Amino acid sequence: MSERGKSIDLGPLPELIGYVLRRAQLAVFQDFFAAFAPFDIRPAQFSALTIIERNPGLTQSQVAEALGIKRTNFVGMLDELEKRCLAERRQARDKRSYALYLTADGAALMRKLKPVLKAHEARMIARVGEDGRDRLVALLHEIVDGPARKLKNGKASRAPRAGSAET
Amino acid sequence: MSERGKSIDLGPLPELIGYVLRRAQLAVFQDFFAAFAPFDIRPAQFSALTIIERNPGLTQSQVAEALGIKRTNFVGMLDELEKRCLAERRQARDKRSYALYLTADGAALMRKLKPVLKAHEARMIARVGEDGRDRLVALLHEIVDGPARKLKNGKASRAPRAGSAET
Numbered sequence A, B: 001m002s003e004r005g006k007s008i009d010l011g012p013l014p015e016l017i018g019y020v021l022r023r024a025q026l027a028v029f030q031d032f033f034a035a036f037a038p039f040d041i042r043p044a045q046f047s048a049l050t051i052i053e054r055n056p057g058l059t060q061s062q063v064a065e066a067l068g069i070k071r072t073n074f075v076g077m078l079d080e081l082e083k084r085c086l087a088e089r090r091q092a093r094d095k096r097s098y099a100l101y102l103t104a105d106g107a108a109l110m111r112k113l114k115p116v117l118k119a120h121e122a123r124m125i126a127r128v129g130e131d132g133r134d135r136l137v138a139l140l141h142e143i144v145d146g147p148a149r150k151l152k153n154g155k156a157s158r159a160p161r162a163g164s165a166e167t
Helices: A017-039 A044-053 A058-066 A069-082 A104-145 B018-037 B042-056 B059-065 B071-083 B104-145
Strands: A086-093 A098-102 B086-091 B099-103
Touching: A017 B018, A017 B042, A017 B059, A017 B104, A044 A058, A044 A069, A044 A086, A044 A098, A044 A104, A044 B018, A058 A069, A058 A098, A058 B104, A069 A086, A069 A104, A086 B099, A098 A104, A098 B086, A104 B104, B018 B042, B018 B104, B042 B071, B042 B086, B042 B099, B042 B104, B071 B086, B071 B104, B099 B104
Parallel strands: none
Antiparallel strands: A086 A098, B086 B099
16 A cells, blocks of 8 residues: 555445455455466356366356356356367257366366466465464355354355355 | 255365355345445445545545555546536646545435445344454455554554455
8 A cells, every 4th residue: 555545544444344355355366367367267267167177067057056157157158168178068968958078178277277276275375374264264155155054073064055256 | 056056066166265255255245236226336336435435535546546446447436426426526736636525415325325334234244243253354354465463452453455346
């Protein structure tokens, strides 16, 4: 912040969950953008490729839903991934929908991205520490899902449900 | 999440700070959008109006910088706020820039929005509890600023510095 900016009164903003969440999300994405720029991969594309890689054969609707992305937006993103030969649509068995798969190029890219992701995440963890990361991720899941329901083994349930991850 | 979606393997995504931050931010903004829709106010507009209200006479660059918004984007936002008679530009003393002020309508709107904001924030706090909110906000500031520097009184420094809050 510049000398001029120092004395600006932000009022309640720095204590508002939404305001601070947005600034933190943008700070993290800024690092992600810089790290993944050489591969021309944005966060939402990375998430989509991850889901397709881990769950080959899902339909467009299923991937869109898992990501919390609107189907129309996901179709556009997939068009781009398909044009770049990273993912492909194949006619599904019921012939009414498409099943999604990574191409060989897509699978190779994901292997190349693993260390990039690891380094990005390590830089983020360095800001809050390992314990801080665990607490932060748990709290963020509570923001998405409401208070965690404790499971029998004492671990909190963390499956994300609502919200969306478009970018 | 639908029955079909239940078994989808999200891989490392639910533990990645950026992914969970984005989903939490969108979940909070979803509530904000719904609550502020009757007033046609988006989160970034609310932040801008708050800064102008608390710091009458700042220049466009100063407000943009405080919000972490690109100046060009802020000028567009301000055009809209001015067209709606909520804020106004006045020639600054140095005559080379504009000083920003709320109009009477803008000030009246901000008074009306106070209980709306309070109710929105209360719903968010209900998801994590008061202590959870405090821990979450502190961790998010660390994500933006790096590890908190402890001050003499034992409280962590929290002034947001990097990142941006455009929407």
